[in-house]
Amino acid sequence: MISQTYDADDTKFGRYGGRFVPEILMPPVMEVAEAYERLRTSQDFRADLDGLLKSFAGRPTPLYHARNLSRKLGRQIYLKREDLVHGGAHKLNNTLGQALVAKRMGKTRLIAETGAGQHGVATAIVGANLGFDVQVYMGEVDIKRQKMNVYRMELMGAEVIPVRSGSRTLKDAINEAFRDWAATFDHTYYLFGTAAGPHPYPAMVRDFQSVIGREAKEQIREADGQLPESIAACVGGGSNAMGIFAPFLKDDVRLIAVEAGGRGRGRTERTADNGASLGCGTDGVLHGALTRILQDPFGQILESYSLAAGLDYPGVGPELAYLTEKGRVIPRMADDKTALRGFRELSSLEGIIPALESAHAVGYALQNPEELGEMAIINISGRGDKDLQTVMEYENL
Amino acid sequence: MKKPLLIVYICAGDPTPEATPDLVRRLARAGADIIELGLPHSDPVADGPTIQAAAQRAIAAGMNTDIYFKAAAEADVDIPKVFMGYYNMIYARGLERFVRDCASSGITGMIVPDLPPEEAGPLQEASRSAGVDLIFLAAPNTPQERLEMIRAQTSGFLYLVARAGVTGARSDILQGTRDFIARVPQGVPRAVGFGISTPKQAAEVIRAGADAAIVGSACVDLIARGEIEQLMQLVREMKEAITEAEKDKNPIVC
Numbered sequence: 315m316i317s318q319t320y321d322a323d324d325t326k327f328g329r330y331g332g333r334f335v336p337e338i339l340m341p342p343v344m345e346v347a348e349a350y351e352r353l354r355t356s357q358d359f360r361a362d363l364d365g366l367l368k369s370f371a372g373r374p375t376p377l378y379h380a381r382n383l384s385r386k387l388g389r390q391i392y393l394k395r396e397d398l399v400h401g402g403a404h405k406l407n408n409t410l411g412q413a414l415v416a417k418r419m420g421k422t423r424l425i426a427e428t429g430a431g432q433h434g435v436a437t438a439i440v441g442a443n444l445g446f447d448v449q450v451y452m453g454e455v456d457i458k459r460q461k462m463n464v465y466r467m468e469l470m471g472a473e474v475i476p477v478r479s480g481s482r483t484l485k486d487a488i489n490e491a492f493r494d495w496a497a498t499f500d501h502t503y504y505l506f507g508t509a510a511g512p513h514p515y516p517a518m519v520r521d522f523q524s525v526i527g528r529e530a531k532e533q534i535r536e537a538d539g540q541l542p543e544s545i546a547a548c549v550g551g552g553s554n555a556m557g558i559f560a561p562f563l564k565d566d567v568r569l570i571a572v573e574a575g576g577r578g579r580g581r582t583e584r585t586a587d588n589g590a591s592l593g594c595g596t597d598g599v600l601h602g603a604l605t606r607i608l609q610d611p612f613g614q615i616l617e618s619y620s621l622a623a624g625l626d627y628p629g630v631g632p633e634l635a636y637l638t639e640k641g642r643v644i645p646r647m648a649d650d651k652t653a654l655r656g657f658r659e660l661s662s663l664e665g666i667i668p669a670l671e672s673a674h675a676v677g678y679a680l681q682n683p684e685e686l687g688e689m690a691i692i693n694i695s696g697r698g699d700k701d702l703q704t705v706m707e708y709e710n711l
Numbered sequence: 712m713k714k715p716l717l718i719v720y721i722c723a724g725d726p727t728p729e730a731t732p733d734l735v736r737r738l739a740r741a742g743a744d745i746i747e748l749g750l751p752h753s754d755p756v757a758d759g760p761t762i763q764a765a766a767q768r769a770i771a772a773g774m775n776t777d778i779y780f781k782a783a784a785e786a787d788v789d790i791p792k793v794f795m796g797y798y799n800m801i802y803a804r805g806l807e808r809f810v811r812d813c814a815s816s817g818i819t820g821m822i823v824p825d826l827p828p829e830e831a832g833p834l835q836e837a838s839r840s841a842g843v844d845l846i847f848l849a850a851p852n853t854p855q856e857r858l859e860m861i862r863a864q865t866s867g868f869l870y871l872v873a874r875a876g877v878t879g880a881r882s883d884i885l886q887g888t889r890d891f892i893a894r895v896p897q898g899v900p901r902a903v904g905f906g907i908s909t910p911k912q913a914a915e916v917i918r919a920g921a922d923a924a925i926v927g928s929a930c931v932d933l934i935a936r937g938e939i940e941q942l943m944q945l946v947r948e949m950k951e952a953i954t955e956a957e958k959d960k961n962p963i964v965c
């Protein structure tokens with residue numbers, strides 16, 4: 315029996331989080347919360363998910379000791395290789411988990427938003443594999459800069475719906491997915507792609523991504539006999555960062571959240587020059603949660619900017635906002651140029667082409683090695699094949 | 712106020728901030744009983760394409776919260792004006808300042824579609840002390856116990872979302888809407904909106920037991936096309952239709 319009302323404190327991290335959604339979406343969101351609450355402790359569910367993570371997604375992913383990068387920086391650097399997850403990014407950890415929740419809820423259709431296209435691809439994968447109709451909302455601007463991923467989604471049977479409202483990027487794709495869900499919740503599950511949105515999504519997505527951190531903890535102990543001094547991860551909405559951070563929250567490990575510095579700290583009337591909601595944002599409500607957002611003084615949401623489509627988002631998950639405020643997570647920025655340096659150097663030093671998103675964490679590490687301490691893990695959240703076109707175009711300018 | 716009521720939504724600043732006060736006055740003269748004055752937001756998740764487009768036009772034309780309250784104050788009509796807008800716009804200004812500005816510009820109530828009662832404590836406190844109603848929404852899929860809670864929390868009236876989905880003109884009224892109106896507990900005026908675009912539909916929800924009909928996207932559409940005369944005509948016809956409908960209301964339904 316679903317409880318029909320709730321205590322708002324149970325949906326929050328400190329003052330952040332909550333459920334700021336239209337009343338029509340309240341029952342569907344609460345239904346997801348109730349289903350997840352029931353399934354997270356179910357052994358049967360766990361076994362299904364673990365099986366798919368292993369045999370289909372390719373987990374565990376290696377924790378690779380990056381010898382050349384370590385030598386260059388004069389400290390030990392390990393890379394958590396989420397780029398090797400099927401689909402090319404950490405996103406599948408979450409879509410597999412949520413798709414199994416949706417299955418058990420009896421839903422037949424999945425909807426998702428996507429920016430870079432990675433979450434859309436990961437949703438298309440589970441849709442094909444587990445038998446769902448899939449429709450993915452994607453901003454018109456993003457469709458143009460991520461053509462390959464659009465084609466991948468379509469190959470796997472998903473329909474990509476161009477979003478022409480607002481700034482025609484990720485934030486508007488999320489709005490459009492919510493609008494769809496408000497009319498289709500009977501048979502449709504909204505598969506949210508990052509650790510943001512209304513409760514329970516931030517907690518649920520964190521939990522499904524925590525497999526990254528759990529593995530990394532075991533692997534680093536085995537490899538080095540101790541925990542790292544620091545962990546760096548890039549932050550769009552915060553799912554790969556929360557995934558690797560969560561199992562280390564109680565440990566003495568510096569957690570560095572690298573946001574998109576884009577062109578810098580500035581902004582114009584409607585557009586921020588970055589995607590750094592932790593570093594440059596203020597408190598506000600976006601996509602169902604109170605969190606840190608990029609906004610104008612009246613509360614209009616700014617369009618964000620980053621060369622990496624997956625970091626091009628004017629909000630951030632509420633738990634990261636909370637952990638940052640408490641000082642547990644350190645927010646940092648890497649601008650486009652720093653990310654490109656990370657992209658190029660990891661490719662040439664280690665033979666690993668990181669996603670432009672992940673390249674932000676790499677670039678930050680290259681620029682500030684002393685902050686990493688003696689031993690660090692960098693989360694390589696995805697691979698860079700999808701970004702070759704973007705990088706080529708940027709360099710020709 | 713004498714029932715049934717016609718509530719007319721427009722987006723402040725569409726097509727221009729200067730046009731808003733006069734539009735409000737004319738709508739009042741044409742028969743609107745309450746004006747729902749929308750404050751445009753960059754990310755209106757509860758709204759369909761029509762109102763989204765209006766918000767974009769208004770923002771592009773320079774509408775912001777300061778100008779909104781000026782326009783509201785300037786629209787000196789003797790019917791109630793109600794704020795409609797998203798929570799972040801209120802949060803950004805500060806709750807207390809926002810409700811004070813409402814009170815001083817003649818706004819008597821607030822509708823905040825993305826603010827459920829569970830999150831509304833602070834705004835409720837602020838609005839109460841300023842004497843401004845905080846009007847909650849209920850939807851056809853709201854379960855009964857929750858509906859009771861929302862009814863107990865709302866003040867002024869209860870906004871019934873007529874159907875699943877977002878705002879926008881539709882061509883029919885569903886049986887589900889009638890059933891929904893019928894299961895709302897008594898004790899608070901019930902206004903029905905989302906998808907009402909014709910006098911016939913407005914009359915139907917009144918006949919089904921509603922105390923007020925809310926029309927939005929249909930008006931916004933006419934404003935977008937510059938058809939202000941037609942807008943006033945629509946409002947007159949709607950008012951007539953619901954007044955007629957009240958007479959043959961089926962007492963069993965309500």
Ligand SMILES: Cc1ncc(COP(=O)(O)O)c(C=O)c1O
Nearest residue numbers: 432550551552553554624695696
């Ligand atoms: C490879 C990769 N890394 C990171 C991100 C950012 O998302 P999050 O902050 O949720 O990890 C994305 C988003 O599309 C991505 O594709």
